[in-house]
Amino acid sequence: MPESALTLESALSELEARARERILAAATREELEAVRVEALGRKGTLAQISRQLGSLAAEERARVGRLLNTVKQELEQLLAARQAEFEQRELAARLEAEWLDLTRPAPGPRRGHLHPITQLQYEIEDLFTSLGFAVLDGPEVETEYHNFDALNIPPDHPARDVQDTFWLVNGLLLRTHTSPVQVRGMERFRPPLRMIAPGRVFRNEEVDASHEHTFYQVEGMMIDREVSVAHLIYFMKVLVNHIFQRETEVRLRPGYFPFVEPGFELDLACLVCNGRGCPVCKYSGWVEMLGCGLVHPNVLRTSGIDPEEWMGWAFGLGLTRLAMMRYGLDDIRWFQSGDLRFLRQF
Amino acid sequence: MKFSYNWLRELVEDLDLDARALGLEITMKTAECEAVEPYGQHLERVAAARVLAAEPIPGGHNRKVTVDTGRYGVRTVVCGAPNCRVGMVTAYVPAGTELPDGRIERRVIQGIESDGMLASGAELGINRDAAGILELEANPGDPLPGCVPDQILEIDNKSLTHRPDLWGHLGLAREAAAIVRKRLLDPVRIERLPKGPAPIRVAIEDFDLCPRYSALVFENVTVRPSPLWLQYRLQAVGLNPINNIVDVTNYVMAELAQPLHAFDQDLLHGDTIYVRPAREGERLTALNEETYRLDPAALAIADARGPVALAGVIGGLDTAISARTRRVVLESACFQASSIRKTSARLKLRTDASMRFEKGQDPHNTVRGLARAWELFEQVSPGIRLVGGLADCCRPLSTPPPIELPLDWLTRKLGRAVPEAEVRDILERLCFVVREGGPRVFLVTPPSWRATRDVSIKDDLVEEVGRMIGYGTIAPEPPRVACTVPPQEPLRLFLRAVREAFVSQGFTEVHNYSFYGEDLARRFALDPAEHLAVANPISPEQKLMRRSLVPLIYRNLEENAKHLECFRLFEVGREIHPQPQGLPREIHHAVAAIYSRQEGEGNLYELARVAQCLMPGAEVRPAAPRSFEHPARAGEIWWRGACVGRLFELHPALLAGRAALLDLDLERIHELGPEPKRYRPVRRFPTSAFDLSVIAPQRALIGEIEKLMVRLAGEDLDSIEFLRTYSGPPIPEGHQSVSFRLRVGAADHTLSLDEVGEIRARIIAGLRAAGYDLRL
Numbered sequence A: 001m002p003e004s005a006l007t008l009e010s011a012l013s014e015l016e017a018r019a020r021e022r023i024l025a026a027a028t029r030e031e032l033e034a035v036r037v038e039a040l041g042r043k044g045t046l047a048q049i050s051r052q053l054g055s056l057a058a059e060e061r062a063r064v065g066r067l068l069n070t071v072k073q074e075l076e077q078l079l080a081a082r083q084a085e086f087e088q089r090e091l092a093a094r095l096e097a098e099w100l101d102l103t104r105p106a107p108g109p110r111r112g113h114l115h116p117i118t119q120l121q122y123e124i125e126d127l128f129t130s131l132g133f134a135v136l137d138g139p140e141v142e143t144e145y146h147n148f149d150a151l152n153i154p155p156d157h158p159a160r161d162v163q164d165t166f167w168l169v170n171g172l173l174l175r176t177h178t179s180p181v182q183v184r185g186m187e188r189f190r191p192p193l194r195m196i197a198p199g200r201v202f203r204n205e206e207v208d209a210s211h212e213h214t215f216y217q218v219e220g221m222m223i224d225r226e227v228s229v230a231h232l233i234y235f236m237k238v239l240v241n242h243i244f245q246r247e248t249e250v251r252l253r254p255g256y257f258p259f260v261e262p263g264f265e266l267d268l269a270c271l272v273c274n275g276r277g278c279p280v281c282k283y284s285g286w287v288e289m290l291g292c293g294l295v296h297p298n299v300l301r302t303s304g305i306d307p308e309e310w311m312g313w314a315f316g317l318g319l320t321r322l323a324m325m326r327y328g329l330d331d332i333r334w335f336q337s338g339d340l341r342f343l344r345q346f
Numbered sequence B: 001m002k003f004s005y006n007w008l009r010e011l012v013e014d015l016d017l018d019a020r021a022l023g024l025e026i027t028m029k030t031a032e033c034e035a036v037e038p039y040g041q042h043l044e045r046v047a048a049a050r051v052l053a054a055e056p057i058p059g060g061h062n063r064k065v066t067v068d069t070g071r072y073g074v075r076t077v078v079c080g081a082p083n084c085r086v087g088m089v090t091a092y093v094p095a096g097t098e099l100p101d102g103r104i105e106r107r108v109i110q111g112i113e114s115d116g117m118l119a120s121g122a123e124l125g126i127n128r129d130a131a132g133i134l135e136l137e138a139n140p141g142d143p144l145p146g147c148v149p150d151q152i153l154e155i156d157n158k159s160l161t162h163r164p165d166l167w168g169h170l171g172l173a174r175e176a177a178a179i180v181r182k183r184l185l186d187p188v189r190i191e192r193l194p195k196g197p198a199p200i201r202v203a204i205e206d207f208d209l210c211p212r213y214s215a216l217v218f219e220n221v222t223v224r225p226s227p228l229w230l231q232y233r234l235q236a237v238g239l240n241p242i243n244n245i246v247d248v249t250n251y252v253m254a255e256l257a258q259p260l261h262a263f264d265q266d267l268l269h270g271d272t273i274y275v276r277p278a279r280e281g282e283r284l285t286a287l288n289e290e291t292y293r294l295d296p297a298a299l300a301i302a303d304a305r306g307p308v309a310l311a312g313v314i315g316g317l318d319t320a321i322s323a324r325t326r327r328v329v330l331e332s333a334c335f336q337a338s339s340i341r342k343t344s345a346r347l348k349l350r351t352d353a354s355m356r357f358e359k360g361q362d363p364h365n366t367v368r369g370l371a372r373a374w375e376l377f378e379q380v381s382p383g384i385r386l387v388g389g390l391a392d393c394c395r396p397l398s399t400p401p402p403i404e405l406p407l408d409w410l411t412r413k414l415g416r417a418v419p420e421a422e423v424r425d426i427l428e429r430l431c432f433v434v435r436e437g438g439p440r441v442f443l444v445t446p447p448s449w450r451a452t453r454d455v456s457i458k459d460d461l462v463e464e465v466g467r468m469i470g471y472g473t474i475a476p477e478p479p480r481v482a483c484t485v486p487p488q489e490p491l492r493l494f495l496r497a498v499r500e501a502f503v504s505q506g507f508t509e510v511h512n513y514s515f516y517g518e519d520l521a522r523r524f525a526l527d528p529a530e531h532l533a534v535a536n537p538i539s540p541e542q543k544l545m546r547r548s549l550v551p552l553i554y555r556n557l558e559e560n561a562k563h564l565e566c567f568r569l570f571e572v573g574r575e576i577h578p579q580p581q582g583l584p585r586e587i588h589h590a591v592a593a594i595y596s597r598q599e600g601e602g603n604l605y606e607l608a609r610v611a612q613c614l615m616p617g618a619e620v621r622p623a624a625p626r627s628f629e630h631p632a633r634a635g636e637i638w639w640r641g642a643c644v645g646r647l648f649e650l651h652p653a654l655l656a657g658r659a660a661l662l663d664l665d666l667e668r669i670h671e672l673g674p675e676p677k678r679y680r681p682v683r684r685f686p687t688s689a690f691d692l693s694v695i696a697p698q699r700a701l702i703g704e705i706e707k708l709m710v711r712l713a714g715e716d717l718d719s720i721e722f723l724r725t726y727s728g729p730p731i732p733e734g735h736q737s738v739s740f741r742l743r744v745g746a747a748d749h750t751l752s753l754d755e756v757g758e759i760r761a762r763i764i765a766g767l768r769a770a771g772y773d774l775r776l
């Protein structure tokens, strides 16, 4: 017996009501899937009803068909919404379970440390590079000529006593200052010339808390047509303010170095007591920082530069001592100790 | 060099700066005054005292002494001095006085209350005599004659290197007078020098070595201790009082910077003083009681028999002044600075005289020294008489040529204009003679005491003017110069990048010395003979210039392993390789190390990885181990066809724990790299991956297998990744399975499954042909 349209319509309503109820009640994705298969699957209730449509008259078929589609769409929407709800919940649960303790120390080695003197040296290199200076290098094993003679320190000059020298068996020596790089700079490049030369130097001294036989200096030199004491003071102030990152008071007083004339010692207002006097500055309020001066005409002439045409200034800064000042170090021996407990502080 | 403030005040009229202010002026304008220290402040409280009674105290050599101290009344003190006797006048120090060696307190000694003390010259800082208490000719209560509180200015010797004139008080007084614009009081009365024939002859062989030798002869000399004021003054400036004759020579030296030497004339042979190079094999026993073997490089003062003094350095013992001396030859000479310095350096004998002569003394000063000494001799040795006239042998004294000083040039040099009149005034205050040499040009003649070495060119005059106007008056000013790119040193930048790379990988930079000892060298298979050696090392451990950074890195490892479980460190430094001729090669190396107290094989791979960060594509090749390397863990680092370094574990016998080391020749690496960058088309089509596991003998080199696979895959290879090794069933005994993941592709299409299969089959066939089995 063919089903009446009415019967089919009521079956659809019943299906919709029951399915809706079960979809809403489903507690798991599996239950939801079971409802879907039962109601909307290929062999499901809706499919069965659909197969019976053929027996209806055309007009009724169209009406019941529309109803069927509406029921199908509504159930599908409801299923999709519930489906999304489950997925959302599962994702949230998974993510929650993936909690990580981000405060746990990260694995792998930590960044190492540049030697404090290297750091200071780089700062000075960068400053002078920005001012248009070349950074030059020279040998640590030097000739007597470059270390002394060419710097206006002839063989029996008393200034040689001030710099106790390590001599090598072949007659060469370990440079006692970075100043020979001035000479090498002048040999390599013609004036005008602006250069600095940081590096390791050697003095034959017993080592104690304030003396080292191996330490670091930076040499600086500028040769141009017009070079004056006023320019030298300018550069020295720039240097000191840069190193200490503040306006620092300096004073220039006579100092003797055979390769400059006039020669100066540059003192820095004591950073510990701000010039009031303390043990660090031996109660003078000042700390000796570097030697400098106008390049001696003999030095220019020896390197083939006409002192009537060119002038220059030069300075030599003890990096090791500066590092001690900056970091408040009381024992110079730490620098060459290789002790990581010290080096890791910088 | 020590300067007495009281002494300076005698030489500058109305010097009204106190010692500290004077010290600061000297520092800013002349030479560094390192300290101003009070000296003899206690002397104000010391009084002459007559010993009234002295009773021995049983059980020792101390005596209970009653003294009349004048100022302080009669006091009782305990005194142990052997020369303490009734009736003598000595020095009394009241309780509460600070002496150089401590504070004098009232205290009970052997049951007797000692109220102050009787003092020796040494205790009072007047001389170095500690044998007994002072013996004075004074009335009770008097202050010690000529011994008043003083201030000592300590001037840094280094800052006097170029100033021979400042090695005496008069020189510094001259500076002070110029600074404060006061009159200098010259203590020398040159007109008193006797005329007439000299009683001795002086023969100078080489006037270059001795431009001038002057001498006076004295008779009826009494040798005895100097008066207290003289002893005190010498002691205050650090000179040792000896006797009146020697003390005067030292006093004149400390005042005029002119060293003098006194000979006992009766002990000299003949009447001629020879100034000549010593002869080979001659000997001299000097005042310090050392005997020196001389050679012709040393200049000798000799009599008819041989050397009696080492010129400008030290006198001979045989002709020294003694208590028996009645006649004195007083030498005042000038010697060549470099010759004195050489002799003094070679004999390792630096004396007050040699320090002055090696600065280049003024030949005009010799006779001034004699005139001053004569005057002082008369004070300290009553009855002394001059014999004959001045002996003075010299070559004609030259006047230094005037220096042309263009004033505009001076302004350019200083960077500040100084008025013409001020320049003239400054130079004249410093005793330079200034004449007009044309428009805005001065002709400047330095005084003789500045002309020996110090001032000879116009640049020297820049300093004179600059220091006197004060460098603080010159305003800093940036120069106006061409804006050019400075020359570059690419290696320096590379070294910087290398340091940065190591630091970013967790390594901390160390600085080690440039030398080590023979023992350490041998431990690291380095032949001491192949090193450049220091001729005058501080110690045997610092004798050889390092040819390798490794030995001292080893020391770092040893030391740090005492405190730390595991660590990374590195050094970038220079190896020194001697060459047959000229300078050695200085080759920059980096040595990096990873230490761990426990397992350490990962350290080697970590270092290999770091090496590859520096040199992409670098590979490790096995190498024969050296004696200090773990015999089964040593390799070479190869990059771009060259061996550029070494990777190894330190031999476990050298160090507890495990240390992996990487030694790189940075110069070689810098020469090779970096690879020029060029664009290659990107593979646009998807690539495919497959894994291959090779069965290989346990010690087969994985790097070799990888290289073989890369070769076999050829153009098709996109990337290859090492996955793991595995040994154990079912892999046969003594073998391992080595797994790689290969990714292949083509430039112009996506590879089909068949194509991927063909590539895989080709690689497998190739591996089999090379003798490897595969685990498929």
Ligand SMILES: [Zn+2]
Pocket: A270, A271, A272, A273, A274, A275, A276, A277, A278, A279, A280, A281, A282, A283, A285, A286
């Ligand atoms: Zn201070």
